[in-house]
Amino acid sequence: MKGPICNVCLNSDIMCISCKKKVESGDVKDIDITVLKTLNNISKEFKPLADVEIKKIVEGEKILVIVTKQGDGPRIIGKKGVMVKKISKLIGKPLRVVEDCSDVKEFIEKLITPIPIVGINVIYSPEGEILKVLIPRGRKIPMSKSSFGEIVNIMFSKKAIVANG
Ligand SMILES: [Zn+2]
Known part of the structure; x- marks a missing residue:
């Protein structure tokens, strides 16, 4: 899995200097770490997740949005949404998976679908x-x-x- 935190840090409780800097600057928040570690754990059993690239995690009031690399959405959503439901349960928040795009209209379309x-x-x-x-x-x-x-x-x-x- 690729994300704002390196793989070494995802699998350990200690943070490398580069990831620590991201946390200190606020680029990476606690919620990012929680979600990324959860995904990383699941990816050990659910292989399609292992290839996913997470671009950003945005926490709203009662929702969490995971922005993936273009084309990675289905990998994290899983068959009939099984995976996304599992992740949502583990994190304790409703979840939306949106593929990254540079066009704001397209992004909003994906965000509020259907x-x-x-x-x-x-x-x-x-x-x-x-x-x-x-x-x-x-x-x-x-x-x-x-x-x-x-x-x-x-x-x-x-x-x-x-x-x-
Ligand atoms: Zn690191």
Whole structure:
């Protein structure tokens, strides 16, 4: 498995200098270590996980988003979502797996699937641009609106809100 922490550290309780620096700078948080170690443990039995590259882990209020390298999503989700359910149970939080992409719209699409995006408006406010993501009336995204905003902000340094349109 590849991730923000090296394999040596994933298999040990002591951290190498390079990984320690990432923790000290805040690039790697406790939750990252917990999730990566959990994945690493499971990967010993569940081989497809061993080839997965984890790009980022983002923790929202009641959700955890694991961003994988493009194409690695199915490996971590497993057949019929078995693996993702197992990981979610071990971590104690609902989980979303999203493949990495540089396009914010594409990322949001993947993040809130199966809820479709009706449109995205850009609002210009004194604090900068805000992406207003419109979803169908009466539908809800699979996470809180604040978590959604937080996740998009961490990934793209952009403000985003969701509204029914
Ligand atoms: Zn290390």
